[in-house]
Amino acid sequence: MLKEISIKNFKSIAEDTIQLGRVNVFIGENGCGKSNILEAVGFASADKHDNEYLANLGIRVAKPSLIISNFKGNRQKKYFSIDIKFNEKENRSFSFYTENKENINETWNIEQMVSSNFFETIYDLISKNPNKFQEIANSMGEKQAKETEDLITMVNELKKVDYKTITELRQNSNLHLQNFLIYSINTLVLRGFTQESRKEPVGIYGENLDVLIANFDKEEQKQLKKYNYLIDWLDNYFVDVNDLMKLKGYKLNRSKSTLYFSDKFMSKKNNIFSSENANEGILHVLFYLAIMISKRTPKFFAIDNIESCLNPHLCQHLMVEMCKLAKENDKQMLITTHNPAILDGLNLFDDEIRLFEVKRLENGHSKTRRIKLKPEVQNEMGEKYKLSELWTRGFLGAISQNF
Amino acid sequence: MRIAIISEGSEDQAVIQNIFRAFGIDKSDIFLLKPSLQKDASSPDDSTIGTLQGVKNACIGYHGKRYYFERAIQFFDADFVVIHLDTAEIDRQDFDFQRPTRTNNENYCSELRSKVIYLINHWLENNYQNQIFYAIAIEEIEAWCLTIYEQNDSSKSANAKQKLNSILNKKDIKYDFDTISQDFRKIKKLQTFLEHNQSLKDFVESIQEKLAEL
Numbered sequence: 113m114l115k116e117i118s119i120k121n122f123k124s125i126a127e128d129t130i131q132l133g134r135v136n137v138f139i140g141e142n143g144c145g146k147s148n149i150l151e152a153v154g155f156a157s158a159d160k161h162d163n164e165y166l167a168n169l170g171i172r173v174a175k176p177s178l179i180i181s182n183f184k185g186n187r188q189k190k191y192f193s194i195d196i197k198f199n200e201k202e203n204r205s206f207s208f209y210t211e212n213k214e215n216i217n218e219t220w221n222i223e224q225m226v227s228s229n230f231f232e233t234i235y236d237l238i239s240k241n242p243n244k245f246q247e248i249a250n251s252m253g254e255k256q257a258k259e260t261e262d263l264i265t266m267v268n269e270l271k272k273v274d275y276k277t278i279t280e281l282r283q284n285s286n287l288h289l290q291n292f293l294i295y296s297i298n299t300l301v302l303r304g305f306t307q308e309s310r311k312e313p314v315g316i317y318g319e320n321l322d323v324l325i326a327n328f329d330k331e332e333q334k335q336l337k338k339y340n341y342l343i344d345w346l347d348n349y350f351v352d353v354n355d356l357m358k359l360k361g362y363k364l365n366r367s368k369s370t371l372y373f374s375d376k377f378m379s380k381k382n383n384i385f386s387s388e389n390a391n392e393g394i395l396h397v398l399f400y401l402a403i404m405i406s407k408r409t410p411k412f413f414a415i416d417n418i419e420s421c422l423n424p425h426l427c428q429h430l431m432v433e434m435c436k437l438a439k440e441n442d443k444q445m446l447i448t449t450h451n452p453a454i455l456d457g458l459n460l461f462d463d464e465i466r467l468f469e470v471k472r473l474e475n476g477h478s479k480t481r482r483i484k485l486k487p488e489v490q491n492e493m494g495e496k497y498k499l500s501e502l503w504t505r506g507f508l509g510a511i512s513q514n515f
Numbered sequence: 516m517r518i519a520i521i522s523e524g525s526e527d528q529a530v531i532q533n534i535f536r537a538f539g540i541d542k543s544d545i546f547l548l549k550p551s552l553q554k555d556a557s558s559p560d561d562s563t564i565g566t567l568q569g570v571k572n573a574c575i576g577y578h579g580k581r582y583y584f585e586r587a588i589q590f591f592d593a594d595f596v597v598i599h600l601d602t603a604e605i606d607r608q609d610f611d612f613q614r615p616t617r618t619n620n621e622n623y624c625s626e627l628r629s630k631v632i633y634l635i636n637h638w639l640e641n642n643y644q645n646q647i648f649y650a651i652a653i654e655e656i657e658a659w660c661l662t663i664y665e666q667n668d669s670s671k672s673a674n675a676k677q678k679l680n681s682i683l684n685k686k687d688i689k690y691d692f693d694t695i696s697q698d699f700r701k702i703k704k705l706q707t708f709l710e711h712n713q714s715l716k717d718f719v720e721s722i723q724e725k726l727a728e729l
Contacts, residue, residue: 474542506552507590513547
């Protein structure tokens with residue numbers, strides 16, 4: 113899991129460090145910089161840095177001079193940077209720059225650094241295997257290369273020998289970061305009317321939800337079916353794999369979705385309808401649960417504006433269940449929301465679940481503050497104000513001060 | 516450092532915010548606890564919002580408990596709470612308040628401030644005193660702003676609001692409290708205004724004292 117992200121010179125974030133938990137929810141005024149945090153992580157995770165690839169991750173692309181922070185009275189830097197701490201031993205630092213900041217089509221260049229902590233890990237291992245280290249060092253003795261290059265060569269040589277721990281460590285953190293996406297689901301896409309994102313197994317706007325569910329194994333299916341109770345009218349759902357039901361008049365041929373639902377209140381003989389006709393709540397709930405349950409969706413992802421289309425009580429319950437699923441299925445999430453009910457599903461006394469206020473300082477810089485509850489209020493929670501009420505009553509911050 | 520403000524209105528908050536900014540506290544860390552946020556569009560009209568009674572309610576709570584005030588410390592993570600009151604109408608309300616003698620009383624401002632602080636502490640049953648900044652404006656916060664625009668003792672001004680309005684009109688300055696009090700944001704400038712208003716001076720010195728203790 114990512115333990116900490118530090119962002120410098122990225123959009124509205126001049127400098128900020130966030131200590132992450134497993135489930136991380138960001139709240140704040142419109143335009144305070146919540147989505148910029150997600151996008152910064154997206155940049156660090158991307159394999160490629162051209163516009164199409166970045167947009168497919170859910171990043172809002174603009175010309176580089178608008179992506180690198182550009183505050184009044186400050187000279188714009190040539191780069192922005194992101195530091196990621198995976199654990200005590202491993203950090204990664206990324207610096208992004210382009211040759212021409214005014215050209216929107218420029219591909220970003222990256223300088224990636226492995227932190228000194230990584231080398232400390234190497235040194236730990238060297239000290240446990242001094243003879244092998246000496247052997248490798250002797251074979252390099254005549255080289256005139258720079259000290260750092262020698263060290264990197266040594267590290268590479270050492271890795272080849274038996275330093276499984278490091279390789280695994282790096283692979284795990286690579287995998288964790290590599291598939292990061294920002295989901296920002298759209299009802300029209302969930303209904304199968306449009307396809308914008310080509311990401312697999314599901315697109316960032318909700319593309320191919322039917323395909324994802326159709327490919328669930330038994331364990332995943334069982335986990336998902338458990339949540340049918342969340343939607344009162346829902347009898348069942350299924351995927352028409354061969355898309356033949358359209359021929360029987362169950363949908364117009366406008367939607368590509370092959371997902372169907374049956375309604376328990378309707379006559380059994382005629383109670384099936386397509387995702388084109390289903391209410392939007394079921395589509396959204398199913399999407400969120402499916403990405404939490406699937407073994408093929410990323411271990412680490414973001415959801416931008418989780419709240420749309422959902423009843424407050426459902427929001428609260430869904431959030432409780434998503435927190436449970438995140439632990440069960442080893443997922444890590446960054447979530448933005450404007451819906452107070454989402455907060456009622458967060459147990460802030462669990463250190464893995466974190467709530468952050470994102471705000472703009474008076475110079476316009478976005479800053480993040482973790483909202484912690486003091487232990488002494490644990491007993492009175494629920495009896496008095498819920499977190500949603502504390503937010504709407506103005507006690508958590510994250511609201512406008514202007515009106 | 517995070518500071519919550521309980522004040523009669525957002526205009527007063529803007530002035531107080533600017534004063535704290537002189538001490539290096541970012542505007543985003545100074546937050547107005549808004550009584551209006553305790554209501555919704557279906558709530559009955561609350562005539563106490565934006566009044567002295569509204570500030571009192573925020574301190575004593577709407578149901579006899581100090582939830583409102585305590586929430587600022589518990590949840591907003593406020594290190595300090597500023598309670599602002601204008602004294603202009605303090606003895607006209609049902610506050611059982613006796614104003615000190617003004618005539619020939621050099622200590623009128625300080626005595627009045629002490630009495631108002633006593634009243635607020637009474638509302639709070641003498642709790643939280645170490646966490647409170649008492650922003651007691653004598654007789655109104657416009658008198659504090661007036662110090663920026665004229666060199667006279669503004670506490671002696673019979674109608675500070677009217678005077679400020681007239682000065683701003685002449686100078687063609689928009690009557691916006693954040694703008695008109697922006698000179699308070701610089702500590703050196705702020706220091707020069709203190710000699711023209713005792714209650715402003717007492718408030719600013721109380722901030723200096725508390726911050727020095729940290």
